[in-house]
Amino acid sequence: MNHVRSVGMRKAARIAFVSMVLASAGFGVTACQSDPDIDITKLGLQTEPPEVLYNQGLANMKAGNLAEASRKFDAIERQNPFTEWGRKALVMSTFTKYRLGRNDDAIATGNRYMNQYPQSQDSGYVQYLVGLAYSKQIADVTQDQRAARSTIEAMTKVVNNYPDSEYVEDAQAKIRFARDQLAGKEMQIGRYYLERKEYLAAIQRFRVVVEQYSNTNQVEEALARLVETYFAMGIVEEAQTAAAVLGRNYPDSQWYADSYKLLQTGGVQPRENRGSWISRAGAKLIGA
Template identity: 30%
Template structure:
């Protein structure tokens, strides 16, 4: 009988501890949920300008990704206000500051599509080009991002030739152009060393035709003339041998 009572006591103790543990877990997560709801409710109770300024402070305090979410919250809470338009562009900027270029580009494309006549649309085009430009790592391995950067800067310059970002855009586009031209020149020189004159000529000609503002053009002209001279000598030599 004592053994049975002892066993029942242990079972009751185990059951009591289990109930206490489950109650603790429930209260803990309920508290977390309540805190989240209170925090969300407190944000929703804030005036729109205060919410916007909080997002700005969050960027300047070194947490741009969180700030981007806060700017998006401004847009969610006040979708038809001027603050929503402003916050959409600021969210893109915050994502850019966080090096989250894909999400920045999504926000920028949406802003440009929805507000093509907005006073800050020039900045949106500029920031979009910078998103591509900052992702250029090694043009020798992947020229696609360099080309996208060039295209984006070219579109900005076409739309805003005298804009405040025109000079910097022109400089960065020319640098990107020189990178692509440099890649073509490297391939052309390789073909030239191997004696593939036609292939080398095609590469040098491409630099001259497509990257006219590049600093690679003078060398491309020199190599092109040298390649044609070598080709003519080769033809003459073959003619003499016949």
């Protein structure tokens, strides 16, 4: 009888211990889950050494199971923070989250890595991944362009802080694309004001494109819209200047052809006023 009572007590102790571990991990334990032989690894608890988990993560990546790989890397970082294995796991966690399309999570993980290991051997790559995750969130120009601004900021860090890295060329391409999006947003708003005959507001938007986004694909139209807007306001000299700058930089542009025809309806031709802000901005254009 004493032997039976002792076995029963040991069994109850094991059940209580497993219940305590599961409860601390956030799992509710019901009566039917109180089997002393329960396999806690099936409940998502990663208990292997970090090197084992890391290799399991790589194996899952190779097999195309990115979600499981991400869980393995996350487990390493949780259980071994500020270690070499934890650092390596953060890199792979950022990558897998990006590949899974979990861009916000990838950004958060990547930024945590950059805060903890800004001078590490993988910091340039992680910063690049953060930029890629932002670039995937860039929306159509009719929508908010916050992600475009964040892309520029993140990729500029790649270019400036890691100038010899293999990611610089693509980072620069992503910056150009994001800048074109921002310029496109300004053009969209400018056209809206122009259609409503709110000319001063329209000019302000087109001016931003010419002065701040001179190396984007939006500049030709911005200059043409300035011709149209100033001409509609009766400020012919500025319209002529915008057309002259447009023609000098983009002589074969359809935008220039249309602007020239518009000026002809008023009996004038393109003529540059060197004192105009348009002339000063035009001197900085790629085609100048």
